[in-house]
Amino acid sequence: MTIRYYLRYTIYLFLCLILAAGCSKELTESPKGLVAGDDALSSQAGLETVLTGAYGSLMVPWTSGFTTVSQIAMTMGGDDLTTHPGSNKEEFREFDLFKVSSLNSRMNPIWLGCYKTIQSTTNIINNYDKVLNGNQDTIRAIVGEASYLRGLSYYWLTRLWGEVPIIPSEKYTPEYLNLKKSKPAEIYQLIEADLRRAEEWMPNGRRSGGRPNKGSAKALLADVYLTEAGWPLKDQAKYALAAAKAKEVIDNKALYSFDLYSGDYLKIFAGGTVEDVFTLLTRGSWVTYNSFYGLSTMPEDEGGWSDFFPELNFFNNFPEGPRKDATFSTEFKLSNGTTIPWQQTSTHHPYYKKFTIQSGKKDVYMSNNPVVMMRYAHVLLIYAEAQARSTGTPNSDAYTAVNAVRRRAGLSDLPAGMSGASFATAVVNERAWEFAGEWNRWFDLVRLEQVEAANANKAAGDLQPGGNITKANYWMPIPGADAAVNPNL
Structure with a gap:
């Protein structure tokens, strides 16, 4: 040892x-x-x-x-x-x-x-x-x-x-x-x-880098309201609260120093951009560092660990454009200098490029990259979805919010005249693509009770659910050590 x-x-x-x-x-x-x-x-x-x-x-x-x-x-x-x-x-x-x-x-x-x-x-x-x-x-x-x-x-x-x-x-x-x-x-x-x-x-400003400010609290509260409107509470009155709180952030983004980052999309994941709403800053030493950037999301063919990567249907259905190119790695260089496509890797999957962004080489197990817990794109999409669900009809501000994210991704605007339900579904899809791999999609599927549907028709090359999925699968078991100490857990 x-x-x-x-x-x-x-x-x-x-x-x-x-x-x-x-x-x-x-x-x-x-x-x-x-x-x-x-x-x-x-x-x-x-x-x-x-x-x-x-x-x-x-x-x-x-x-x-x-x-x-x-x-x-x-x-x-x-x-x-x-x-x-x-x-x-x-x-x-x-x-x-x-x-x-x-x-x-x-x-x-x-x-x-x-x-x-x-x-x-x-x-x-x-x-x-x-x-x-x-x-x-x-x-x-x-x-x-x-x-x-x-x-x-x-x-x-x-x-x-x-x-x-x-x-x-x-x-x-x-x-x-x-x-x-x-x-x-x-x-x-x-x-x-x-x-x-x-x-x-x-205060409105951060006391130091990485710390939350007043806008961060409003943004997280908007996200909480959005979640409360879905399963398990299903308090749909919270949609209006989510929209209102997110709009406060949007209307005062300059005050809180928030905005969509307009430069190289991948730099968002190196942290320190205007898109950061709340970020955990690491120090790049073993006492505190990021251990999921680098080898964790690289294939064995490149010397990686293959801890996680995208499902095939998700990758194939992802809209083409610069955001897709920045999100996924689809070609890999072997030690002998040969380059292979993702179909020839040992897992036959693409990988997440956004988590291999480093200041130096990417094949590392520890990184000083921050953990971006919430970013301004969240706020825009929270507002767009919540506004449409709360009123039944998306307003012009909701279109502006979601289309800002889509335009940065190289996509066209959503068509005018959509129903509230169709618009909200489009925004949820946008959230899936914008925050791909960023542990956001699971929580959307849970609150919208779509876990079962999302796992119903997986590609043959992906892991298949080990039985029928029910609401009992939406929550994790209490960790065994604590459950053993306290019988009420």
Whole structure:
């Protein structure tokens, strides 16, 4: 066992034990992402330290958060992602086959990262008023960011697992070993409250690169409303709220420094463009780096790992144009210098080019590329779909929003005079293509109850579902280690 692997394993085991204990007792040290003691919450600098830890919990490679390939693996039930039919990809295949074991370790980073972030941010939200000397605007901004991260974390948890426990305090008590799962409706109430606070308390500008601002909170809240309008809550009144909140972002995009990026499409995925609404910035070292760019999405023929790539029907149906050319790799160079088309690779699939964008060579297992969690194109398409569904007829602003995305992709405008339903379907398709492979498609299929249809007629060369798909397959099993500790899970 190498020293690096030992350290990773030790950190992972330690964090798992902390979470299994309910949320962790207070610590005198300050490892990244863990709850600091009362002394840290008595100063503005202490609040910043705990907030930095909250961000860090979302970025520990292969252990906690979104710098791993876990969120891609967990959304393979969508029709834009699949994995190797053999090799060592059994855990990836479980998601694509709808046969997910509670012991599947690919779930752990998201589960652990979100709950560790919830722990740290709850500490800030519950205790910021202990700071007697500090800049009140800065303190409010810190609490706003903490609220954004906590809302984001619960949003991911309930979308993936449905019913999950709500952690009421940052301090561990024995009762936490028997916490019951909360219904999605209750969890969404907390998410909305957190994001409304974030919207109110965060400034218009970012405090530093990668941090959310007021526009980020509005954009995420619009996405939450859009999801609440679909399954499982089916509160269709939320469509109007989603449209209104997204429109606030669109009308004030200059204030929030958001826009569609007009340069090389692939540069969006290197981060740092005006399209970023919320991005997790990595540092390119083993402590925090992106581990799904590079080898993870390259074929063995190029020395890659073939963790994930697009399904065949999705690739074949993808509209031709510069966006398709930028999204997919279709030719591959072998070590002997020979170039082969995707049909001749070992998996007989194209691959995702957007996740091989590097500052240097692409065949790496660690990258300093950021994780773009949400971008301005999301806001435009949220507005277009929600507006059409809420009123039954798309207005000119909805057309303008979706057509901006289509024009950048090299596509023609949607035809005028579409019905609300047809227009909304066209926007959902646009979301599939614009965010191909970016773990967005699965959540669209779930909220629209289209998972079954999307998996009904797969190409013969793709993995086939391992049985009938039902609503029970829309949510993941609670990770086995936590379920074993708490029988109510």
